[in-house]
Amino acid sequence: MASPITIRLGRRARARIALDGLQASDVAIVPAAAGGPKGLILNGLDLWLFGSFLKGAPRPRKLVGASIGAWRMAAAAFADPVAGHNRLAHLYAHQRYPAKVTAAYISQNIRSLLDELLDGRGAEVIAHPHHHVNILTVRGTGALGRSNGLRWREMTGFLMAAAGNAVARSRLAASMERVVFHHAQDNVQWLRQPFDAFAAHFVNLAADNLRDAMQASGAIPLVLEAVSGIAGAPPGPHWDGGLIDYHLHLPYQRDPDLVLYPHFSDYIVPGWLDKSMPWRRANDAAMDNLILVSPSADFIASLPNGKLPDRKDFTAYGQHHDTRIGHWLHAIGESERMAEAFARWCDKPDLNATLSF
Template identity: 40%
Template sequence: MGPKAKHHIQQNGFSADDIGLMIGASGGPKWLVLAGLDRALFGAFMPSRQKPLVTLASSIGTWRFACMAQKQPLVALDRFLEAYLAQSYPDKVTVQDVSRVLDEVLGHLLGETGAEEILSHPVYRNHIVTIRSGGTLRSDHKLALAAGLSATFLANLMGRARLGMLCERAVFGDSREQMLQFSDPLPTRHIALSTANMELALRASGAVPLVLAGVSNIPGAPAGVYRDGGITDYHFDQSVSPGDGLVFYPHFYDHCVPGWFDKGLKGRHLSAQHWDSLVMVSPSSEFVGKLPGGKIPDRKDFFSMDNARRLALWQKTVAESERLGDAFLEAVEKQQWSF
């Protein structure tokens, strides 16, 4: 907890109505460790809220929140889990293979009416972060894109503000809510979410360069190639203005890595104490140590094990994650928090 959040909870406890902004991180398969927590949040904790709530996410976080904002969030979450766990790839996998499979996963998640339900939800106001690529980041040619990523890495090394030379943050947001304000110097474009662009925006937000194809021709958006929002906002940071209320962050780590290229820059990693209003809920190191392989699932699992073994380990992680949801709901019920 940040200091302001800690004071609030000490004085008033913690409820869904205290939240002013809810955040979801990038991270691909890492989200599986939160599946049980999401089930508790989407099905028991958040439905008690009546007033509108802004959600902000990138990459896989946007897909999780797309489940939450449907009429039957747990049914949507089950569809998402079923399709995500069923991923299977040949040994010589291509960008086209991965894009095709994950397009099917996203279609399964949304179902026939998911986009309409998200945009008409009485509470949730989803905001989906992507980047609009510049320079050679626009190319899906492997060598050109790799060169663009190398240039982006070097620019970020000199300062996160330099990312703006090669891309801009593009936020597809629910038009019922005012535009979110980012206090960092990165160029930011706001685009209204619609039923016509919802699925493409979600696809773009998770379009990891060199893994999935970039997304073009998005209705209502300026021309360009849109890619993974984690490049600028991997886990987000305190530059996001939450407005009123606390910032609630169900996360797979106990710290934030601001952008994709900041993973190895430990000096840029942030704890909850750096963010005044933040309430972060994450699995403990003891919990993670007891997971299969002693770690949270990640994209490397696709290369280090065959499909059958990976599926078995991921299913075990999902089953274990139910304990996280139970622990959170118990803490809310008893208002027992560690300060």
């Protein structure tokens, strides 16, 4: 039977695993991509990683995410991460929207979802003794920073950003800045030294900004409203962190230990606007210590409609909410097979069954 997962290893990760196997204590960073409903397919891996594998080897770990990835990493930092991840999967899958919907309506719905996810337990995320959560947002600048909630201005700013990015990813820096909301006990030194064209701001996660940072991290322009006035953050509208860091192409090689990356794709795209540009897929030194675990093509083909859950499903299924929810819940249940396969591989790594960057 074909494996439900694909494992891709960086050079340093491969050498270390060949020598010592894969030890949970070696894992220093866990990234979590933006991607909306696609992140649901990682629920099984999240439950196993944070409920068993990594839990058995506590150490300071950087959990860094954007959009649904930020929500997943927040769930991982609850005192009971299994309950947190199950709650997130249930809340996300059961979203329902009317046929005609506004950005304000969706934004309020997401705010309510995050309130239910946090369940009054935000202090657990902020002060987790080992899991240092990092939430990525984008601060709009230029035209994208002057939208003031007006849709035509948002569209103008976003189109200008997209046009610049089409020429060169570095041009996107004229419209956006990276903002990192981080655990107060972790100064995220590995991200402070510049590694790309984007200006960066660093803000301590606290009780008065956690939910706003999580909401902003998933605020897709023209779909949701930007979040402004976030406590401790630079002023202006904050948007979806995936605009700059869609698959989190970050300088992982700066850490001496390993990066374990459960991902819905077997490659890394730097920014959301780079999705249609295969020549921009990451394959550089940042992959050196990376372990990328993703659903295999055979596994995806076995899912409803032969694909991962996707944001377009909200439109494709229309008002047939129960059908969509049923298909998404089926995919979430199937994700347990990915976790079982990866657990077996971790117990006895077969390097011949992996790919390289």
